[in-house]
Amino acid sequence: MTRSPLTTPQPGAAPPAVHPEAPPPGTGLRSHYNHCFGCGADQRHGLHLTARTPDGSTVEAEFTVGEAHQGAPMLAHGGVLAAAMDEVIGMSVYLFRKPYVTGRLETDYLLPVPVGTTLHLRAWCNGIAGRKAYLEAEGRIGAPGGPVAVRAAALFIEVNMEHFAEHGDLAAIAAEHDYEVNP
Numbered sequence: 259m260t261r262s263p264l265t266t267p268q269p270g271a272a273p274p275a276v277h278p279e280a281p282p283p284g285t286g287l288r289s290h291y292n293h294c295f296g297c298g299a300d301q302r303h304g305l306h307l308t309a310r311t312p313d314g315s316t317v318e319a320e321f322t323v324g325e326a327h328q329g330a331p332m333l334a335h336g337g338v339l340a341a342a343m344d345e346v347i348g349m350s351v352y353l354f355r356k357p358y359v360t361g362r363l364e365t366d367y368l369l370p371v372p373v374g375t376t377l378h379l380r381a382w383c384n385g386i387a388g389r390k391a392y393l394e395a396e397g398r399i400g401a402p403g404g405p406v407a408v409r410a411a412a413l414f415i416e417v418n419m420e421h422f423a424e425h426g427d428l429a430a431i432a433a434e435h436d437y438e439v440n441p
């Protein structure tokens with residue numbers, strides 16, 4: 259991965275520990291929001307990623323590139339692939355049971371990805387320093403051990419739920435999460 263210093267764990271960053279309330283190994287992860295472009299079942303234009311964790315600290319998902327995801331004829335749009343990486347990384351950091359948002363996302367495109375391809379996505383955390391989580395993901399063509407087509411490195415920043423209340427629609431989130439809007 260060609261990464262910038264901004265997505266390279268800073269000195270003193272600690273390796274992440276599996277959260278005691280993380281889903282057990284082998285468990286599927288539920289969508290964090292029904293209308294999410296990445297994982298929401300009710301978002302008809304979305305990517306519909308469904309993920310699982312093999313070990314409570316990393317996440318795996320598959321994304322099949324469809325006609326709606328084209329950039330060049332019959333080839334995946336780079337921005338859509340970046341969205342898939344953003345989503346799978348977001349799912350992996352949510353295993354730590356805190357709300358995070360993407361601060362920075364870097365993407366390497368190594369191979370063209372034709373429509374109809376299933377990308378096998380994997381995301382993991384390289385370290386945590388305060389509110390900053392340093393994460394990485396890859397997308398492999400056709401199989402978990404297939405050729406790497408996309409790599410991403412990201413810096414996610416921990417926020418509080420008020421972030422979503424102030425800037426978005428906390429009530430919509432609270433409808434799906436165990437969170438009181440007006441405690």
Ligand SMILES: CCCCCCCC/C=C\CCCCCCCC(=O)SCCNC(=O)CCNC(=O)[C@H](O)C(C)(C)COP(=O)(O)OP(=O)(O)OC[C@H]1O[C@@H](n2cnc3c(N)ncnc32)[C@H](O)[C@@H]1OP(=O)(O)O
Nearest residue numbers: 264290344345348349352357358359360361362415417431
């Ligand atoms: C949906 C809610 C559901 C809730 C349920 C639970 C949560 C579920 C969680 C996950 C599920 C999956 C989610 C999938 C979706 C994918 C994720 C997205 O697409 S998120 C959308 C795109 N991202 C934004 O909209 C962020 C917009 N930016 C901001 O709001 C702010 O800039 C923010 C919060 C990122 C930082 O602002 P500050 O004021 O809080 O903090 P400051 O002091 O600026 O930064 C803190 C530290 O981080 C560094 N930093 C911040 N941004 C950076 C950047 N872009 N590059 C490098 N460093 C950065 C700073 O230098 C600072 O570092 P130093 O502590 O001084 O060492």
